Amino acid sequence: MVQLVINGTTYPETSNDKYQVWIEDLGQMLRMAGGNLVFEKRGQVYKISYAYDYFTPFLLNKCLTDLRAGNEVQVGFLLPDGSSGSGLFRCTKFPSPTFAFSKGFGEDAKGYWHGISFELEGVEVIADNNGEL
Amino acid sequence: MLTTTENYKSAINAPTRKIVPKAVIDLSDPDLVVSSVTGDYESAYSFPTQLSDRDSGYSGGIYATLEFNRWLLDGSQSIMPDTPSTRTGEQGVIGDTLSDGDCLNGTTLVETISGVDTLQVITVCATGLAVDGYPTQLTLNIYSNGTLLYTDTQEPTGSFFLFEGFTVIQPTDLELVVDSWSLPSRRYRFVEFLAGFVEVWGGETIFDMNVIRKSDFSNLTMPYSSASLSIDNTSKRFDPANKQGVFQSVTARQPVPLFFGVQIGDSYEYVPVGIYYQQNLGWQLNNDGMTIQWDLIDIIGLLVERKFELLGTQPTTLTGWITELVNQLGTTFSGHYTIDGALGSTSLVCDPNDIVDISCGDLLRFVCQASSTYAVSDPETGYLHIKALDNSSQDYVTMRMQNNVASSKANTDISFLSFDLGGTLYNIPGTAEVSDKTVNIKNPFITTQLEAVSAAQMILQQYGGDVLDLKVRGDMSREVGDMVSVEVLPEVNVSARIQEQHLTLNNGVMTNLALTCLQANGGQLYTDVIVITESGTYTMPSGVTEITLVLIGGGDGGQGGDGATCYYYSNNRDAGKGGACGQGGKVYSTPVTINDGQNYTVVIGAGGTGGKGGDWSYTPYPSWDAYGRTNKGSLGTAGQPTTCTFSTTFTSASGVRMPTGYADLLTNKIYALNGQDGLTDQRNGSVGASGKPNTGWGGNGGDGGGQAVVEWHTWKDFAPSQDIPVQLVPIIAAANGYDWTWGQDYSQVYIKKDPTAGKAGGNGGSGCCLIFYAR
Numbered sequence: 001m002v003q004l005v006i007n008g009t010t011y012p013e014t015s016n017d018k019y020q021v022w023i024e025d026l027g028q029m030l031r032m033a034g035g036n037l038v039f040e041k042r043g044q045v046y047k048i049s050y051a052y053d054y055f056t057p058f059l060l061n062k063c064l065t066d067l068r069a070g071n072e073v074q075v076g077f078l079l080p081d082g083s084s085g086s087g088l089f090r091c092t093k094f095p096s097p098t099f100a101f102s103k104g105f106g107e108d109a110k111g112y113w114h115g116i117s118f119e120l121e122g123v124e125v126i127a128d129n130n131g132e133l
Numbered sequence: 134m135l136t137t138t139e140n141y142k143s144a145i146n147a148p149t150r151k152i153v154p155k156a157v158i159d160l161s162d163p164d165l166v167v168s169s170v171t172g173d174y175e176s177a178y179s180f181p182t183q184l185s186d187r188d189s190g191y192s193g194g195i196y197a198t199l200e201f202n203r204w205l206l207d208g209s210q211s212i213m214p215d216t217p218s219t220r221t222g223e224q225g226v227i228g229d230t231l232s233d234g235d236c237l238n239g240t241t242l243v244e245t246i247s248g249v250d251t252l253q254v255i256t257v258c259a260t261g262l263a264v265d266g267y268p269t270q271l272t273l274n275i276y277s278n279g280t281l282l283y284t285d286t287q288e289p290t291g292s293f294f295l296f297e298g299f300t301v302i303q304p305t306d307l308e309l310v311v312d313s314w315s316l317p318s319r320r321y322r323f324v325e326f327l328a329g330f331v332e333v334w335g336g337e338t339i340f341d342m343n344v345i346r347k348s349d350f351s352n353l354t355m356p357y358s359s360a361s362l363s364i365d366n367t368s369k370r371f372d373p374a375n376k377q378g379v380f381q382s383v384t385a386r387q388p389v390p391l392f393f394g395v396q397i398g399d400s401y402e403y404v405p406v407g408i409y410y411q412q413n414l415g416w417q418l419n420n421d422g423m424t425i426q427w428d429l430i431d432i433i434g435l436l437v438e439r440k441f442e443l444l445g446t447q448p449t450t451l452t453g454w455i456t457e458l459v460n461q462l463g464t465t466f467s468g469h470y471t472i473d474g475a476l477g478s479t480s481l482v483c484d485p486n487d488i489v490d491i492s493c494g495d496l497l498r499f500v501c502q503a504s505s506t507y508a509v510s511d512p513e514t515g516y517l518h519i520k521a522l523d524n525s526s527q528d529y530v531t532m533r534m535q536n537n538v539a540s541s542k543a544n545t546d547i548s549f550l551s552f553d554l555g556g557t558l559y560n561i562p563g564t565a566e567v568s569d570k571t572v573n574i575k576n577p578f579i580t581t582q583l584e585a586v587s588a589a590q591m592i593l594q595q596y597g598g599d600v601l602d603l604k605v606r607g608d609m610s611r612e613v614g615d616m617v618s619v620e621v622l623p624e625v626n627v628s629a630r631i632q633e634q635h636l637t638l639n640n641g642v643m644t645n646l647a648l649t650c651l652q653a654n655g656g657q658l659y660t661d662v663i664v665i666t667e668s669g670t671y672t673m674p675s676g677v678t679e680i681t682l683v684l685i686g687g688g689d690g691g692q693g694g695d696g697a698t699c700y701y702y703s704n705n706r707d708a709g710k711g712g713a714c715g716q717g718g719k720v721y722s723t724p725v726t727i728n729d730g731q732n733y734t735v736v737i738g739a740g741g742t743g744g745k746g747g748d749w750s751y752t753p754y755p756s757w758d759a760y761g762r763t764n765k766g767s768l769g770t771a772g773q774p775t776t777c778t779f780s781t782t783f784t785s786a787s788g789v790r791m792p793t794g795y796a797d798l799l800t801n802k803i804y805a806l807n808g809q810d811g812l813t814d815q816r817n818g819s820v821g822a823s824g825k826p827n828t829g830w831g832g833n834g835g836d837g838g839g840q841a842v843v844e845w846h847t848w849k850d851f852a853p854s855q856d857i858p859v860q861l862v863p864i865i866a867a868a869n870g871y872d873w874t875w876g877q878d879y880s881q882v883y884i885k886k887d888p889t890a891g892k893a894g895g896n897g898g899s900g901c902c903l904i905f906y907a908r
Contacts (some may be wrong), residue, residue, distance in 0.1 A: 028642050034532035034620075038606065040642035041151040127337075128399070
């Protein structure tokens with residue numbers, strides 16, 4: 001099952017709750033003079049959270065290049081109902097892999113970057129049934 | 134207060150809400166005149182004037198015709214009336230040639246126009262109905278006095294189409310040649326063929342929309358409402374350097390209706406916040422040309438700086454002067470005004486020499502001052518609206534709607550008003566002698582001391598007292614001039630009049646908006662009020678012949694709360710619903726002319742009596758049908774009308790309900806408020822509070838009874854020696870003939886706490902009679 005495609009690159013399917021996609025309300029939560037809490041809603045956007053332990057060097061480079069540049073990326077993603085969605089996203093939590101060593105001794109020991117995780121947020125607000133943003 | 138639905142009122146104050154902007158942009162020349170429409174169309178079935186009415190929505194019904202598939206017997210089509218021209222709605226024109234296949238062989242539609250300086254876009258709209266089809270090839274020819282200036286052929290893919298990307302100066306004829314149509318055996322149908330375009334912009338186009346609405350009730354200045362609108366211009370469509378764009382179509386006096394909508398379910402209820410106009414092309418490109426901002430003003434803004442030139446005979450009434458004023462803006466503004474009630478017939482006469490070289494703004498101030506009115510632009514129509522101050526309280530602004538606690542400060546005081554009455558000064562004391570502010574008034578329509586006092590009463594409505602600066606969530610249905618009841622401390626309300634309101638989206642949401650309200654007391658200086666709270670016969674003070682009579686009827690009693698119920702054989706329980714509040718008494722207000730020192734008789738309406746609370750109950754076996762009964766609380770009785778008799782008898786029964794009350798600045802009281810609904814499911818509920826005497830307030834509803842508290846048990850839960858709760862015994866007795874025995878495994882309900890009865894509703898407050906008169 002394809003969970004995530006970023007700028008044409010398919011990311012490996014991840015499990016153990018490490019792939020999430022959800023719709024988040026945009027707006028402001030405000031405490032009024034009367035003590036009541038109100039939410040002024042602006043709209044809704046898709047958010048995606050993804051984590052994977054180890055990428056191949058090629059995929060890692062592609063991931064860092066696409067996401068750390070701060071540009072909009074074209075994303076295809078799996079929705080909770082099993083259907084797929086697509087759109088422009090920006091990376092809001094950048095991947096920060098850590099360096100670790102494989103098992104082995106001396107010259108056999110090999111270093112790997114691992115622990116890749118990032119979050120994406122939709123560029124466009126999701127239009128409602130009335131076409132309003 | 135603009136009229137909105139109950140759903141709107143709930144949504145605008147809901148804990149979570151979403152508000153979106155909308156603007157309708159009309160880029161056609163406001164001086165456009167279509168003198169004739171000719172071509173190949175069926176005159177009897179066509180409404181050619183609708184082609185340029187800026188309404189592209191077809192609403193003319195679907196009629197069966199002899200065109201292919203246009204005679205359906207499924208109820209979707211109507212029979213054409215005997216006289217086709219009696220059809221109503223937006224129809225446009227119908228061609229006189231049937232398409233052969235898809236070919237219409239160049240049938241034409243020609244508009245002869247004038248008044249357009251620069252033309253850069255033309256709108257063509259078919260009906261949008263699938264059964265009618267749409268053009269698939271159109272040629273546009275634009276002429277100026279017989280010379281072809283521009284021609285273009287396009288292939289539309291739908292019923293709405295724009296010709297863009299050209300600039301033509303002073304066109305005189307627009308020819309539309311219809312080459313082909315999407316359906317066979319069809320006549321062409323167009324509802325719009327407009328030199329210009331009308332588009333609706335929403336949140337996807339609008340970056341920012343700020344509206345400031347204000348007025349000055351004294352008429353010493355003439356402020357106007359304004360708006361700024363920023364839109365997406367990434368396409369450079371409105372870039373002045375883009376010759377293929379439409380920037381040059383932007384001209385002064387083009388109307389831009391603005392709206393804010395609040396989400397209700399899956400749709401939005403839009404509330405108009407004014408029609409604004411472009412003046413002096415007040416635009417600027419921002420963000421490297423990615424957005425364009427227009428600064429817009431309302432109809433008063435168009436008038437203020439304009440020099441007044443009498444176009445016809447000098448008027449003698451308020452209506453006449455206002456007609457002359459809007460005519461200054463051109464024929465397209467002719468008749469764009471409304472004047473409340475009978476105010477329009479107010480006599481206003483002046484020396485013609487006194488209005489030479491006067492601005493329209495000053496003239497508007499003078500006629501309003503002399504007629505004790507004020508001017509605003511109507512949010513729905515954009516028309517100049519002349520109103521008298523009205524004390525009907527329209528709305529609450531509770532602390533739950535305020536971002537910060539209201540800040541209050543002293544309003545400006547005025548030491549005296551000095552009227553120049555034909556060279557003679559006539560001074561009227563203001564709100565505070567120590568004030569350093571004096572006002573000199575030379576109004577050509579005010580020539581007598583009586584007129585000066587009348588004007589002073591209106592002017593002083595703006596001075597003295599307090600100003601409330603509020604920051605609120607925002608409600609676009611409020612209007613400048615409305616009275617509102619503002620909660621300044623918990624459960625402490627004051628009456629104030631909205632002088633200025635801001636409506637804007639900050640970071641995409643509407644909140645923290647400035648709302649300035651006046652609690653000016655200057656208007657009280659030359660106005661008096663008599664408050665009658667007991668029935669009897671009274672005498673008016675001498676010298677008073679004109680009064681405003683306000684009758685407040687007795688408030689209705691509140692409904693008793695419902696009793697709670699419980700059903701033995703399950704844990705189904707009904708909580709008692711709180712009783713509905715009693716309505717405030719009706720309010721009737723009318724001006725009355727009386728004799729000097731006249732006697733009058735007042736009968737104060739009693740408040741209604743609160744309804745009894747409903748009883749609590751079990752619904753024992755075998756009364757299965759009784760399940761679900763609610764033991765309704767009784768309705769309260771209606772309050773009685775208050776009457777006042779001078780020569781004629783007036784009664785509050787002829788008045789209206791004002792759910793948020795009638796606010797009076799002189800007595801600083803709110804009358805005729807509805808009560809509050811009782812609370813539901815109150816084990817230790819309260820009797821509804823009664824309306825205060827002589828307020829006309831409705832009684833509160835009684836609280837509903839508290840739900841029974843139950844637990845599930847089987848007989849096994851109880852030892853033979855244990856006392857069984859008394860409520861359990863009837864269950865056992867009723868258990869279909871089963872004798873109970875200890876240890877039996879019947880699952881039953883044990884009622885730990887009885888349901889409780891509803892409480893009585895409160896009585897309505899008695900009414901009163903207010904008599905306002907000039908001192």
